Amino acid sequence: MTLSRRQLLRCVGVGVSVSVVGNSASASPPSPSTTDTRRVFVHPRNGLLGDLLGVIEAVGGRTLLEYDNFEFVVVEVPSNRLEELTNAAAVAFVEDDGETEIPDDWSPSLLELLLPPDRSDCSTHPDQRTSWGLERIGADEVDADGSGVDIGVLDTGIQTDHCSLEVAGGRNFTASGVPSDYEDRHGHGTHVAGIAAAVDNDLGIVGTAPNANLHAVKVLDDDGQGRYSELIAGIDWCLSNDIEIISMSLGGTEESATLAEAIEDAHAAGHLLLSAAGNEGNPGNGSCETETMTYPATHEDVLAVAAMDDDGRLASYSSVGDAVDLLAPGTDVNSTFVGNEYAEASGTSMACPFVTGVAALVWGNREKDGPGSNEAVRRTLTETAEPVLATCEEGHGLVDARAALEADTDGDGSPTDDDSLASDGQDSGLTDGGRDDGLVGRAGTALEWVSDAITGVLEWVRGLGR
Template identity: 35%
Template sequence: MDRTAILRWLHSATARSVHGTRRRIVRFRQQSDYRRFLDIWSEMNAPLASLQTVRHLPLIEAFSIPVSLGEPDFAPILGEGAQVEEDTPICVHSTVFKPAARDKGIPWGVQQIKAPQVWSTTTGHRIKIGVIDTGVDFSHPDLKQSLGRGINLLNRSTMPHDDNGHGTHIAGTIAAANQLHGMIGVAPRSTIYPVKAFDHNGSAFVSDIIMGIDWCVRNRMDIINMSFGMKTRSKSLLNAVNNAYNAGVIIIASSGNDGKRKSVDYPARYPQTISVGATNKLRRIAQFSNRGTFIDIYAPGDKILSSWLRGKYNEMSGTSMATSHVSGAVALLLAHRPGLSPGEIKSILKRSMMPLRGAKSFRLTGELDITRMLQAAER
């Protein structure tokens, strides 16, 4: 590993404009190579702003680096011990949305999974949920009691304020706590820690997600809600998901909205996650939802009313919305039975789901039912 060549290359990388570049994730087969590269990177006297263009991913001992479109292959500079992959763009999972008036009472999805029946037993108290998304509306009256500080990965000096709406919607379904004047979520006494990895368009890179997972592991989240996905596999993302799983963090991921029968998006496709499909009010699989053997469980995801920006409410559809119902349910379970591993929780969910209407393979797939879930946890 040529120290001078790498320093020159890193300096040119930090000087690049974001336009006309793509990102690459560089991992190392040997920890000694990673340590050497880390030392070289740490030596740079570049300003903090430019250092942030080269992203350090300590959870997987890697870096994300911008590369000019016409630039020759830089792998020879790094030596044979380096593995390079595309830092792929990734998007939040939701379909159409429309403004909605607040619905009196408990949202239909929260009712359908039978959350209210167990609130006398568990409300998710003290369970920490990292929501890697677009941020959250901290001023929303239904969320004020339900939020931790979280982190803004796009601008570390500011709070993770939502400039899209998707993250606020997810947070409301999981943990809104304003039943008298607003809405109530599945686990109203759990705490959401918003991890802003997505911009106002609902777009991010895999490296943003890895940094989000790293933050969640370091800050001891019990659950990570991942209402997003991509079509291509990423070894770096799998590595990060694996490390979180081995640390005991439950990762719940949306399957995607392509209506596919034999495929789901990543990271939901990884076996270390709980992959979620969407159902409608008739307890049938929603038309847009991916489905099939890669789905672990289904939950309400069609025309879901939840919190929105500036204290408002919106109706959204998508496997994103289904995922937030499952994250809330797992919070209820963990508050009731602390210490369950990710594998045990997935097993309990799969043992306790309700058969779906109209599903041919009804024994292999089903919808979330929280009363049955808590009963299964006792067996």
């Protein structure tokens, strides 16, 4: 079950009261070298961040992170002063900073067929091969390429000089790195990026949206570990830089009211957020009663993606739950890898960027750039998905690039309202049994439209008398 933000806030209050140390507050800040500390989110009462700074300092705390778009801060505070901070008049609530990661057992295999003789020389890289996943979702047969759409890959970074990738920019938010160093030294982020948007340059592999702009938002360190505060920093950066699509092939085991707030604010600002459902497995019986999904995939404003094998079945490792939205190929997927190499890997982490890429194709089909039509794009992806499992495990079904683009005929990011009116006979009152009355989806001058409208009304009235 996914908790609402209001329910989460209630739970947070209970959690803090249980977890704080029971010692009475001391009159002066204890020495950091002799005191255990807690890393927490602190939310101001009435949204007044300025009132928090003095309170944090008074309890011996240290502000670690402030955000451009969110009204809360990340603080390191002595554990025995946490209750004092929590009960301060300027504080609405306090929440622990949770951890996020990629699976420990993620193990890509280098592809001998795609190993270049000289990894640093792009001219020696093998001819381009299309992954089975790209073909299965129909992305190899569409003309759209995601041009002008920005994708933020929130992961371990991206290898910026890979022969099959073009990275537009990025930022490092991990505690151990410098902001300008968003290079991938793990491999996961580079593999994810290639599935979403490897360039179509006849080398190695091609991505789902090859002309989309990739941004390496490093929120996981070189071991694939991170914190919710760093993930939120990545979301914050995407908001500030108008990155339309935010792709998260990662997860944590705990729900977070603070991360929920960041997600809701990003969604309200028009950004599309996607996440891997998780690799916690499933009962294999077509049931979603056993929730195995990770967070933030369970959040209602996040498009959650489960994984499919190449035989059309739900992958045994794929998490399931009522919050799954779409299915995508996730097993033995070829993509880019660090060291200017190519690798095959499996996981819902591989499924998520396929949907990310298709979202970029649909978004690029819009007439207007920038954030704003996330719900329209999301509706297109879910309404045009292909049912393959006939169970709740697939959500709406397998993402279908060709069907999504065919449904979005007017470039607004969603199946056209006119088409839906013509097909279901609602709202206009001028359709009868699917009859074409000339009123819906017709181009022409205003006079032509009025003439057609009058003719259509007369025909409709005559039909009532039959």
